[in-house]
Amino acid sequence: MLQFFRDGFLKDYIVLMLVTIVVGAIFSSGLAWAVDSHFGDSINQMIGDQGEYDLILHIREEAKEVALRELERIAEEQFPGAKINETLTVAGQSNIFFGFPPAAKTEEVFVNLPGIFNGVPGLNGYTVIVEPSILIRGVHPSVRQQLQERFQEITGVKFSFKDGLNMLVVLDSMDNSKAVSEEIQAILDEYQILELRFPMGFQVDTGQVANEVMDLIKDQVNPDQMLNVSSAEYGEELDAFLKTLVEMRNFLLSYASKVRIKAKPGFHLVEGEQIVVQGTGEVVPSQDSEFEEGLVVVEVINVQGDQAEGMIIKGSISDATEVLEQKGYRLLSNGTISEYLADVELENERYYLQYAVEESLRLLRELDELAVEASLAVENADAILNSFQEALMQLEVLQIQLHKLSEGLTQNGTQSASEQLIVSLLVNGLVKNLVQAGAENLPDNSLQSLEDLDVEAMRSSLSNIASQITNVQDIDVQAIIDQISYVRDSLPLLEDEDIGKSIRLINTYLAGQVIPGERVQILIQNGIIDDKQFEAEIRDSLDNDYVNTYLTTVGMINPDARAELFKLLKEIRATIAGMLAVVFVIAILILDQATIFSTLKFLRSTRNAAKNKILRLVNPAIIFSSLIGMILLSNIYLLAKAEIPFVTIEIVAIAGLIIGALIGGLSERFSPVNSQEIMAGQALGLSNVQIMREIVIPASRPGLLNLLNRAKQRF
Amino acid sequence: MLQIRDLYKSYGKQVALNGVNLDVKRGETLVIMGPSGCGKSTTIRCINRLTEPDQGSIVVDGKAVLELQGEALRAYRRNVGFVFQQFNLINRLTVFDNVIFHLVLAGVERDLAEERAEQALRKVGMLKHRHKKPTNLSGGEQQRVGIARALASNPDLMLWDEPTASLDPILVGEVLEVMEELVRTTQTTMVIVTHEVSFALKVADRIVLMDQGQIVEAGSPQAVFNAPKSEIGRKYQKLIAG
Numbered sequence: 001m002l003q004f005f006r007d008g009f010l011k012d013y014i015v016l017m018l019v020t021i022v023v024g025a026i027f028s029s030g031l032a033w034a035v036d037s038h039f040g041d042s043i044n045q046m047i048g049d050q051g052e053y054d055l056i057l058h059i060r061e062e063a064k065e066v067a068l069r070e071l072e073r074i075a076e077e078q079f080p081g082a083k084i085n086e087t088l089t090v091a092g093q094s095n096i097f098f099g100f101p102p103a104a105k106t107e108e109v110f111v112n113l114p115g116i117f118n119g120v121p122g123l124n125g126y127t128v129i130v131e132p133s134i135l136i137r138g139v140h141p142s143v144r145q146q147l148q149e150r151f152q153e154i155t156g157v158k159f160s161f162k163d164g165l166n167m168l169v170v171l172d173s174m175d176n177s178k179a180v181s182e183e184i185q186a187i188l189d190e191y192q193i194l195e196l197r198f199p200m201g202f203q204v205d206t207g208q209v210a211n212e213v214m215d216l217i218k219d220q221v222n223p224d225q226m227l228n229v230s231s232a233e234y235g236e237e238l239d240a241f242l243k244t245l246v247e248m249r250n251f252l253l254s255y256a257s258k259v260r261i262k263a264k265p266g267f268h269l270v271e272g273e274q275i276v277v278q279g280t281g282e283v284v285p286s287q288d289s290e291f292e293e294g295l296v297v298v299e300v301i302n303v304q305g306d307q308a309e310g311m312i313i314k315g316s317i318s319d320a321t322e323v324l325e326q327k328g329y330r331l332l333s334n335g336t337i338s339e340y341l342a343d344v345e346l347e348n349e350r351y352y353l354q355y356a357v358e359e360s361l362r363l364l365r366e367l368d369e370l371a372v373e374a375s376l377a378v379e380n381a382d383a384i385l386n387s388f389q390e391a392l393m394q395l396e397v398l399q400i401q402l403h404k405l406s407e408g409l410t411q412n413g414t415q416s417a418s419e420q421l422i423v424s425l426l427v428n429g430l431v432k433n434l435v436q437a438g439a440e441n442l443p444d445n446s447l448q449s450l451e452d453l454d455v456e457a458m459r460s461s462l463s464n465i466a467s468q469i470t471n472v473q474d475i476d477v478q479a480i481i482d483q484i485s486y487v488r489d490s491l492p493l494l495e496d497e498d499i500g501k502s503i504r505l506i507n508t509y510l511a512g513q514v515i516p517g518e519r520v521q522i523l524i525q526n527g528i529i530d531d532k533q534f535e536a537e538i539r540d541s542l543d544n545d546y547v548n549t550y551l552t553t554v555g556m557i558n559p560d561a562r563a564e565l566f567k568l569l570k571e572i573r574a575t576i577a578g579m580l581a582v583v584f585v586i587a588i589l590i591l592d593q594a595t596i597f598s599t600l601k602f603l604r605s606t607r608n609a610a611k612n613k614i615l616r617l618v619n620p621a622i623i624f625s626s627l628i629g630m631i632l633l634s635n636i637y638l639l640a641k642a643e644i645p646f647v648t649i650e651i652v653a654i655a656g657l658i659i660g661a662l663i664g665g666l667s668e669r670f671s672p673v674n675s676q677e678i679m680a681g682q683a684l685g686l687s688n689v690q691i692m693r694e695i696v697i698p699a700s701r702p703g704l705l706n707l708l709n710r711a712k713q714r715f
Numbered sequence: 716m717l718q719i720r721d722l723y724k725s726y727g728k729q730v731a732l733n734g735v736n737l738d739v740k741r742g743e744t745l746v747i748m749g750p751s752g753c754g755k756s757t758t759i760r761c762i763n764r765l766t767e768p769d770q771g772s773i774v775v776d777g778k779a780v781l782e783l784q785g786e787a788l789r790a791y792r793r794n795v796g797f798v799f800q801q802f803n804l805i806n807r808l809t810v811f812d813n814v815i816f817h818l819v820l821a822g823v824e825r826d827l828a829e830e831r832a833e834q835a836l837r838k839v840g841m842l843k844h845r846h847k848k849p850t851n852l853s854g855g856e857q858q859r860v861g862i863a864r865a866l867a868s869n870p871d872l873m874l875w876d877e878p879t880a881s882l883d884p885i886l887v888g889e890v891l892e893v894m895e896e897l898v899r900t901t902q903t904t905m906v907i908v909t910h911e912v913s914f915a916l917k918v919a920d921r922i923v924l925m926d927q928g929q930i931v932e933a934g935s936p937q938a939v940f941n942a943p944k945s946e947i948g949r950k951y952q953k954l955i956a957g
């Protein structure tokens with residue numbers, strides 16, 4: 001077989017191989033690149049250039065048009081210059097890209113994203129894609145604030161904000177993203193969460209376990225740098241729930257009757273202790289008597305010296321119309337009344353509220369009627385003015401009452417939410433079935449509009465009542481009346497006892513005693529802990545072999561989405577290139593090389609059978625074709641920078657070997673030799689290279705071989 | 716000029732040549748005859764090494780043909796004209812190119828090559844078809860081009876492997892005519908394998924009969940057909956008589 005190449009065809013063949021490899025690599029990588037850049041372009045088109053868009057709003061398909069209009073309005077009014085681009089609609093969800101104008105890419109705006117876009121109809125949520133930025137996934141709530149402050153100090157960081165459980169650090173420019181992300185990583189690396197997990201069903205006092213854990217590791221970690229963050233782990237939902245509970249408690253406390261306790265000399269008040277007073281009932285408590293129904297039980301809270309506040313947990317003073325001053329007896333847990341230990345002052349504030357409500361209602365009705373009358377008889381302005389003023393003054397009183405009522409709720413700036421909560425609390429009977437069924441569909445914001453009534457403005461415009469009268473009519477006074485009526489009707493139903501019980505219930509929740517704690521998490525800063533060794537110790541210490549310990553991070557830097565996408569594209573490109581390399585090699589083996597394989601096989605058949613047994617069994621032409629397949633495929637694959645996932649270059653070489661063997665074996669099917677012509681060539685004294693150039697190749701399929709041969713071919 | 720000694724060839728278990736011995740003198744026209752499959756083609760192919768024998772020796776003009784390699788082999792082959800049963804023309808090339816291309820590739824001056832090609836084509840009566848492609852010619856015309864191709868290199872020895880066997884009877888005549896003419900006018904040594912008995916009688920200096928890979932009878936046409944010693948010879952005798 002070597003002889004076949006020896007008389008000059010070897011040179012032709014080497015040129016062919018080199019050209020094949022180069023063309024194959026260019027073909028594979030070029031076509032793959034074309035596919036890649038096509039996809040890249042469409043991705044760019046879709047997600048815009050770097051930093052062009054900041055978020056993708058996911059909108060229900062049917063609301064798309066309205067949502068777009070609303071977004072355009074938002075853009076026009078709040079963010080002139082903002083970009084909006086409606087893209088794909090997938091599975092009933094439209095995705096609208098929104099890009100803030102450069103000036104609006106501020107912390108303030110991003111922190112307020114929910115506020116800005118909540119009103120968009122059909123909004124199912126949004127994905128923040130602000131660029132350049134670094135996304136940190138799964139930031140532990142306990143360190144979010146700390147991290148945010150620390151990230152802020154990194155040069156190159158514009159600002160950072162929380163997006164769900166993630167945190168986005170927005171950068172000044174893409175250039176320093178690597179440096180910044182290294183710094184962020186270094187900060188994240190300082191923190192660790194040591195987590196203990198108990199199997200389902202274990203009731204764990206998280207506080208106690210946490211203390212035990214911290215005690216165990218105090219040698220390794222500075223106690224200042226450990227923090228029990230077990231409950232924070234419950235995330236947003238629970239956070240909100242806990243906040244609601246706190247507000248509820250504040251509301252209930254402000255609504256509950258005020259109890260002031262002053263200990264008698266020689267007595268100490270203890271929080272949680274129960275004191276019996278007479279209340280508004282007939283029964284008078286006395287030492288060493290049994291507790292009787294009708295008496296009022298007060299629980300001591302907030303002890304300060306010999307003074308304390310109290311909370312009625314049994315009985316009621318709801319019908320009291322003035323401040324009660326009564327003797328307080330200690331109530332023992334067995335139900336007997338013990339010594340007289342304090343003087344107790346009880347004040348039913350609901351009375352005032354109720355009074356105010358009643359008055360308001362009366363005046364509101366009048367106002368309503370007045371408004372109607374006024375429009376009929378404006379000339380009677382004098383009288384109306386007086387009545388109106390009176391009504392407004394009363395309204396003011398009511399407003400003050402309402403403010404007072406909600407004062408305890410406003411710490412978190414969620415006034416309207418808490419008001420809604422109160423209303424629903426009252427209406428839905430969370431505390432008790434305050435109102436009967438049917439009251440559910442109460443308008444939520446009537447109270448608000450009542451409060452928003454600009455009394456000053458109204459007063460000043462009284463002189464111009466005739467023109468203003470329509471304003472009054474615009475207010476749905478009846479709705480306000482209805483709502484206040486509900487409140488009034490509910491008030492007497494809300495007993496001190498119920499309030500007290502609710503507060504106690506909330507307190508137990510807030511103390512974390514009832515939250516099932518299968519997990520305990522300790523935040524550790526700058527500590528090194530061997531968690532496996534620790535596991536053994538804590539199992540020992542808790543006498544519980546089922547607890548497992550883990551060390552986790554407080555957040556993970558997520559690779560940039562666009563970079564990820566392009567990395568993915570690059571992988572796709574490499575895969576396509578790999579597949580194209582295979583296709584190309586198969587094509588070229590069939591088009592070009594099969595001719596050579598067939599010729600080799602034919603020439604061999606005219607020769608004597610080999611002496612060597614192995615060579616007699618295995619056709620050298622097929623060994624040759626296998627090697628050619630391997631050389632072509634592996635070289636083209638490497639040169640085209642192809643990379644099919646999980647496929648190593650060895651596998652590629654073997655694939656080339658197999659493809660080469662197959663095509664070598666079947667070469668006559670792809671490219672039959674004209675044995676008569678070859679024989680003529682031989683008989684005429686042509687050399688192998690001449691036979692190839694003048695007879696075999698010109699008659700073969702068009703391909704690289706044929707093309708390269710043109711220059712050599714003489715006939 | 717040609718001596719063949721103890722030539723053996725087998726294809727697997729199939730024995731094609733079983734000790735062939737043959738001598739051909741310069742200028743002699745030798746006709747080999749015999750039944751199908753007896754090894755005529757194999758013998759004649761061995762002479763120009765289109766087939767490699769397993770054993771034996773072939774000497775042409777003092778050269779051990781079976782030892783020739785590379786350019787020496789090719790040079791030898793250029794000096795031996797071979798006419799195939801299937802014509803074996805290069806279909807891609809015109810008649811003229813078919814006759815000239817091997818000369819040019821062998822390094823003959825273009826002018827000289829053309830002259831010789833024209834001469835050869837004229838001899839076989841195909842010059843007027845010089846621009847045609849073989850596929851547009853009849854079988855007889857194709858074979859005449861095949862003959863011209865062999866002639867163009869002015870061979871010392873011409874081997875003919877059943878040149879008329881693939882032609883339909885009407886066309887056989889024109890080819891035999893050309894062959895007879897050649898035998899008459901040239902001094903070239905010819906080894907012709909054919910089934911055409913009357914042609915053999917007319918042109919052969921000597922006839923060799925083969926059977927089962929061996930030469931079973933050799934002699935002048937008269938000797939072979941009038942007083943055959945072999946069974947094959949007797950069969951041919953009957954054929955002529957009948």
Ligand SMILES: Nc1ncnc2c1ncn2[C@@H]1O[C@H](COP(=O)(O)OP(=O)(O)OP(=O)(O)O)[C@@H](O)[C@H]1O
Pocket residue numbers: 726729730731749750751752753754755756757758
């Ligand atoms: N390439 C080959 N492979 C296998 N067997 C072959 C091959 N060529 C010839 N033979 C066998 O060798 C024997 C001699 O063949 P050969 O072609 O020499 O016969 P022949 O006398 O020329 O017959 P014909 O008159 O039919 O041409 C035959 O039996 C044939 O089947």
Ligand SMILES: [Mg+2]
Pocket residue numbers: 755756757876877
């Ligand atoms: Mg034959």
